Amino acid sequence: MLNANLFPYLLGLATFLFTVGAAGVLIRRNPIVVFMCIELMLNAANVALVAYGRFLNSQEGQIFAFMVIVVAAAEVVVGLALITQIFRLGRELDVDDLSEMKE
Amino acid sequence: MSVDTASTLVILVLLFPLLGAALNGFLGAMLGRRFVNIAGTVSIFASFVVACFVLANVVGAPAGHSAITIRLWQWIDLGGGTNLSVGMDFTLDALSALMLMVITGVGFLIHVYSVGYMEHDPGFARFFSYMNFFIFSMLTLVLAADLVILIIGWALVALSSYLLIGFWYDRPTAVLAARKAFITQVIGDIGLVIAAFLIVLNTHTLSLPNIFARTQTFPAGGALVTGVCVLLAIGAFAKSAQFPLHTWLPDAMEGPTPVSALIHAATMVTAGVYLIARFHVLFNLAPVAEGLVACIGMGTAVMAGIIALSQIDIKRVIAYSTMSQIGLMIYAVGIGAYSAGMFHFTIHAVFKALLFMAAGNVIHALHDEQDIRLMGGLHARMRWTHLAFGAGSLSLAGFLLFSGWFSKENLLGFGTVSGPGAAPWILYVVGVGVNVLTGLYAFRLYFTVFQGEPQTARIFAVKEAGRAMLVPVVILAALAVVVAWPLEFPLPNTLHIFSDFLSPVFAGSQSQLFHEPGLGVAAIGLVVGSAASLIGIGLALRLWYEHRPDAQLVLGRLPRVLPLLSYNKFYFDEIYDRTLVQPVKAVARTARRVVEPDVMDGWVSGVGDLLRGFSLDLRSIQTGLIRDYASLFTVFAVVLVVVWVFIAR
Numbered sequence: 001m002l003n004a005n006l007f008p009y010l011l012g013l014a015t016f017l018f019t020v021g022a023a024g025v026l027i028r029r030n031p032i033v034v035f036m037c038i039e040l041m042l043n044a045a046n047v048a049l050v051a052y053g054r055f056l057n058s059q060e061g062q063i064f065a066f067m068v069i070v071v072a073a074a075e076v077v078v079g080l081a082l083i084t085q086i087f088r089l090g091r092e093l094d095v096d097d098l099s100e101m102k103e
Numbered sequence: 104m105s106v107d108t109a110s111t112l113v114i115l116v117l118l119f120p121l122l123g124a125a126l127n128g129f130l131g132a133m134l135g136r137r138f139v140n141i142a143g144t145v146s147i148f149a150s151f152v153v154a155c156f157v158l159a160n161v162v163g164a165p166a167g168h169s170a171i172t173i174r175l176w177q178w179i180d181l182g183g184g185t186n187l188s189v190g191m192d193f194t195l196d197a198l199s200a201l202m203l204m205v206i207t208g209v210g211f212l213i214h215v216y217s218v219g220y221m222e223h224d225p226g227f228a229r230f231f232s233y234m235n236f237f238i239f240s241m242l243t244l245v246l247a248a249d250l251v252i253l254i255i256g257w258a259l260v261a262l263s264s265y266l267l268i269g270f271w272y273d274r275p276t277a278v279l280a281a282r283k284a285f286i287t288q289v290i291g292d293i294g295l296v297i298a299a300f301l302i303v304l305n306t307h308t309l310s311l312p313n314i315f316a317r318t319q320t321f322p323a324g325g326a327l328v329t330g331v332c333v334l335l336a337i338g339a340f341a342k343s344a345q346f347p348l349h350t351w352l353p354d355a356m357e358g359p360t361p362v363s364a365l366i367h368a369a370t371m372v373t374a375g376v377y378l379i380a381r382f383h384v385l386f387n388l389a390p391v392a393e394g395l396v397a398c399i400g401m402g403t404a405v406m407a408g409i410i411a412l413s414q415i416d417i418k419r420v421i422a423y424s425t426m427s428q429i430g431l432m433i434y435a436v437g438i439g440a441y442s443a444g445m446f447h448f449t450i451h452a453v454f455k456a457l458l459f460m461a462a463g464n465v466i467h468a469l470h471d472e473q474d475i476r477l478m479g480g481l482h483a484r485m486r487w488t489h490l491a492f493g494a495g496s497l498s499l500a501g502f503l504l505f506s507g508w509f510s511k512e513n514l515l516g517f518g519t520v521s522g523p524g525a526a527p528w529i530l531y532v533v534g535v536g537v538n539v540l541t542g543l544y545a546f547r548l549y550f551t552v553f554q555g556e557p558q559t560a561r562i563f564a565v566k567e568a569g570r571a572m573l574v575p576v577v578i579l580a581a582l583a584v585v586v587a588w589p590l591e592f593p594l595p596n597t598l599h600i601f602s603d604f605l606s607p608v609f610a611g612s613q614s615q616l617f618h619e620p621g622l623g624v625a626a627i628g629l630v631v632g633s634a635a636s637l638i639g640i641g642l643a644l645r646l647w648y649e650h651r652p653d654a655q656l657v658l659g660r661l662p663r664v665l666p667l668l669s670y671n672k673f674y675f676d677e678i679y680d681r682t683l684v685q686p687v688k689a690v691a692r693t694a695r696r697v698v699e700p701d702v703m704d705g706w707v708s709g710v711g712d713l714l715r716g717f718s719l720d721l722r723s724i725q726t727g728l729i730r731d732y733a734s735l736f737t738v739f740a741v742v743l744v745v746v747w748v749f750i751a752r
Contacts, residue, residue, distance in 0.1 A: 025733055095729045102727025 010051035017044035029094045031083050035076065042072045104160040104195070109173045112160070113193045116153040116203060117242055119146045123235035131228025143231030144214045147238055151207035154200070161200040162604070169607050170196035172248045172312050179251075187303070192248035192310055198608045201445060202245035202377060205452045209369045210238050212575035216460050217361040219571030220467060224359075230270060234365065237263035241370050245377060250299045250309045257295060257338070257378075260371045261288035267366060268358040280354035287351040291341020295378075298334035301327070302385075315384040315611070323388045332385055332392030335378060336399075343375030343429045346403045350675050352426055356418040360463030363418060368425045368459050369452035376429065376448055379436040380609075387439065387612045394523025394616065397437030401530045401537070404430030406673060408540030412547065413669040416473045417462050420548050424499060425455055427537065431514055434530065439614025440517035442602035443510075449601075450510035450587055454498040457579035461492035464568040464576065465552060469561065475548065480557035484565045487573055489553045491580035496549040498583040500542040501636040509587035511538070512632045516593050519628045520618040527616070531628075535635045542639020543646075550647040594625050 017040055024037030046065045053061020087093060123146025131139040161169050175191035214234060221227045240263050244256030265288075269281030303309060305327065306317040321328035339345070344352035355367045366372070379386060379396065386393050404427045411423035428451050435444030465481060465488065466473055482489040498507035515538070518531035557563060567573070590601040620628065645654040668674070724735070 022737060026730055026737065029730075098729070099727025102725060 004055060007051060007055045011048060014044045014048035014051065017041075017047065029096055031079075031086075031093055031095055034095060035079050035083075039072060039076070042068055104164055104171055106171070106173055108160065109171045109193075109195050110175060112153055112157050113173065113195065113246060114175070116150050116157065116207070117239060117246070119149040119153070120235045120239040120242065122146060124232045124239060127228050127235060128232035131232060136227055139228045139231050140218045143235060144211065144218065146235055147207060147211040147214045150238065150242070151204075151211045154203035154207045157195055157203055158200045161195060161197055167607070170194065172310075186307065187309055189251045189309055190249055192252065193246040194248035194311065195246070196608055197605045198377075198380060198445070199245050201449065201605065203242065205449055206238060206241050206245070206370050209452050209456050209579075210365055212579060213361050213365045213369070213456060213460065216364070216463070216572050216575040217359075219569050220359065220361050220463055222569075222571075226270065230267075230359070233263055233266045233270070234361070237267065237366060237371070241374070244374060248311045250303065250311065250314070253311070254292075254295060254299060257342070257374070258292060260366075260374060261285060261292070261342075264288070264355070264366050264371055267362040268355045270358055270362065274357065276354075277357040280351070280357040284351040284355050287341050287348050290348060291338040294334040294337030294341070298331045298338065301331050301334070311381070318384050318388060321385065321388055324390060325388075328385060329389040329392050332382075332389040333395065335382055335385070336392060336396050339375030339378045339396075339433070340399065341375075342378070343372050343433060344403075344426050345375065345399055345430060345433055346406060347675075349403060349407070349426055350672075350679060353414075353419045353422045353672070356416070356422050360418065360459055360466060363422070364456045364459035364463070367422065368455040372425060372429055373432065373448045373452070376432045376436055376444055379433070380441045380445060383436070383439075383441055383609060383614070384612050386436075387614045390523070390615045393437050393439065393614055395437075397434050397523050397530060397616070400430045400433030400435075400437050401533050402430070403427070404434065404537045405533060405540070408537055408544060409665075409669050410672050411544035412540070413666055415475055417465065417475050417478070417548065417552060418459070418473055420475070420544060421455070421458050421462060424458075424541070424544060425451075427541065428455070428499070431511065431534065431537065434534065435514045435517065437616075438517060438521040438523070438527070438530075439617030440514065440521060441609045442605045443514040443517050445605060446587075446591055446601050447510040447514050450498070450506045450583075453579055453586055454495045454507055454583040457491060457576060457583050458495040458499065460572070460576045460579065461488050461495060464488040464572055465492075467568060467572070468565045475551045477559045478552045478557075478562065479555040480553070480562055481565065482553040484562065485553075485567050487577060488568060491576045492553060493549060494580040494583050496545040500545040500640050501538060501632070502640065503633055503637075504588075506583050506585070506587035508633065508636070509591055509593055511541075511636075512629050513591055513593035515632050516620055516625045516628045517617070519624050520620045521614075521616050523616055527618075535631055538632055538635035539639040539642070542636045542641075543643050546640050546643030547647045550643060554648055593629055595619065595622055 021037045021039075021041030021044060024040065025034050028034055028037065046068050049061040049065045049068070051061070053059065053065075083093065086098070091097065123142050126142045126146075127139050131142070172192060172194045175193065177188050177190045179189040181187040181189070214231070217230065217234065221230050224230065237260065240256055240259030242256075244253060244260055247253035247256050261284075265281050265285040268284050269278050271277045302314055305320045306314050308314055308317065321331070337348075341348040352367060352372065356363055358367070386396070407423045407426035407430060411420050411427065414420045414423060428447070432444045432447050432451070435441070435447060464485065465478065468485060468488075469478070472478070494505070498505040501508045501511045515531060515534045518534050519528060521527055522530045568576075590598075592598040642654070645651045646658065671677070724731075
């Protein structure tokens, strides 16, 4: 049985991980790193969900966490496929370079 | 006649021309010339046959039952406690039967003539469609027994007239003439519509028989009834080309000649006479308005007669003579001699249609030459046309025993004792002067065109018109000689079949201006009038056939201003141009220069500029950089959370 006092620390951990992920998305230009940062943000959300579920005595938090993992996996499949395709076109992997859709 | 018979006759007489217009308009160009010629003429002939049945029914009806008003269906119920309803109401009586006969009879002959005249025109289907439609509109106008239907017919004839004047729409002059005619008509329409409103306001009904039955709501001689009658007269003046709304008629000669014969001589321009005759019950209550109508009618007759003396376009001379003759009719209905006015209308329809069609033959033979100074000597080359034109001119001038003599002397005979003011015969004296003028201009035209030496070489190559154009002319020429003989004799207590036929229509009330001349006065009037016509013809003979130097000398002694006024049509076009057309155009130009670019455009493009500027500003945040979007997204997400946590809760 975990101590209820741990709850704020778990939320603090989730917030820290989310901030690191968001900062990475905003700052880094390599799409693979951006993807890793998005994964980091999703997992921060997972930590928060599980923590809430545990301290509210509910299974729903864990169920949602599984949902998030599945969605994240699907997202990575699509994202990595895009990145490989861009790489095969011989383009530099830089998100700032990929702005043709603007016009 | 029973209601069922009357309904059937009304539906049929209106249906045939409308059907012809629709067939020619929608299918004519596809089905070809032969089809259009047949559909265009047969529809009017069918209508004419129905009109004959109407006439037989009206004549055969027992005394006192010759008029019948039918309601085909109720069109609009105005409700709201007003008790007003617009019905498809039509009247069959002696007056409408007479109008039907003239419109469809003369109309049919002119349609046959058009087959020849429009032989080489590519717009034949459109032409016959418009002509059929005109007949339909005119029949609607004369049959209407409801104010709204009357006004619809009134406006539709103006529309057909507009379409036919501007028939050759690639000629700028024709388009301008059509526009001028239509605008003048609309001025008259305003008068008619305001009069209609005043009538409805006071009688609370739209049905003409009910209106005439409720005239006690108008105090006799009061300002109200006088105003209504003056407004009605303005409508009539615009339609009938009377001073001061007359300037459109000569320009309307830009249309094809059959159009001039049908619309601008025989039928539409006499609608004003019909209107006053139809509303005679109201006019009889307003002697002041009647006097005004009589004076303007006679004034127009003199003015148009003087102008006709010096015009050089063959059709314009006849147009001014039409204006002058309609002036006489308007004078007649103004002094309350309604039967006389309608009689002159009938005879005039015959001989004026004849004159126009004979002139059309000449114009056709000379390949659209209308200048009479370039004609002359045509009598040897166009024998039948020449005879017909001569018969028409004699009838127009009122030569003894020609139809025009009967109708015009009959009309002027009533003028000897009837008329406005203390000295009613003054207008009669002017009318005798008009007789002289008529003889003068009619035979100036005849002598210049058909007698004398040919003025150009191409006269020698002229051939007589084809059969389709000649037969109607010859029929009308025969009618112009004899048609009046069995109808009316211009002396009291003699032959009066025509006025007896119309008398039930006008029996209800009598004008205060109207008096029946005695036998002695009428006989003196007859002699004076006939002599005046002969003097006119004789003067024309000396001036333009024999070219007598002494006669020319008399003409030369006239003040210089007279021929100048005559040739320039009393400068009405110039006056209207300066006082009305140019100021309106100046206002329009100012509006285009100032109001349009600064106010209208400023406001319209201001809205556009505002939106465009806004979107341009907004566009700058679309950088294409994913990290920018993510930053914005994050910032707004944080703002949203902060708002939700600290403010909204």
